[in-house]
Amino acid sequence: MIARLTGKILEKNPPEILLEVGGIGYEILCPMSSFYAMSDQGSITLHTHFHVKEDAQTLYGFISKDEKTLFRELIRVNGVGPKVALAILSHLNIASLMNAVANEDDALLAKTPGIGKKTAQKLIVELKDRLAKLELNGSNHQTITASANINPNTQKAAQALQALGFKTKEAEKMLSAIKDDALSTEELIRQALQNK
Structure with a gap:
């Protein structure tokens, strides 16, 4: 199994890079977040995942171990x-993905090309408990746990406000002013309308 490679980038053709390691060129598929973090460094280390199917063997690379x-x-x-x-x-970056799963934001996940509403909901159901237990190395983990404790009724209140005719951003702004995490959906809506 190829777990990590350090080498020089010969070509960048998103989502693929050609990485030279000891005279051998590896074609590696990377997420755009890793592409942006690469800049034009001479030598780079990628955490890799080697994926084998009947008809293909593909190498996926990530700047951070958390992404992998x-x-x-x-x-x-x-x-x-894959x-x-x-x-x-x-x-989505790591924090956004984990927050979307923790807060059951299937609408945000469904905005990803190739993901429909049903797949987004399946992702949330299957990943919610696993991601909560996940030990990540990066500093983003603090922001994830902080926002994972948001009142679960906030999303329902936001949907109700949108049904009343408020735009998504407007509803989010009205609800973000409420700091009490123990309110019911109805109380959240009432306070949001008073804050308007």
């Missing part, structure tokens, strides 16, 4: 292959 860990969690979900997992990690 999340990628592996995503491909464990039934119906989510290409879809790569699209998710290209669309």
Whole structure:
């Protein structure tokens, strides 16, 4: 198993890079988040996942070990292959993905190309407990746990406000002013309307 490679980038052709390691060129598929973090460094280290199918052997690379860990969690979900997992990690950063799952934000996940509403809901159901137990190395973990404690009724209140005719951003702004995490959906809506 190829777990990590350090070498020089010869070519960048998103989502693929050609990495030269000891005279051998490896074609590696990377999420866009890793592409942005690469800049134009001479030598680079990538955490890799080697994926074998009947008709292909593909190498996926990630700047951070946390991205690789999340990628592996995503491909464990039934119906989510490596290409879809790569699209998710290209669309959402680690904190956004974990917050979307923790807060059951299927609308945000469904904005990823190749993911429909049903797949987004399946991701949330299968990943919610696994991601909560996940030990990540990065500093993003603090922000994830902080926002995972948000009142679960907030999303329902936001949907109710949108049904009343408020725009998404407007509803979110009205609800973000409320600091009490123990309110019911009805109390949240009432306070949001008073804050308007």
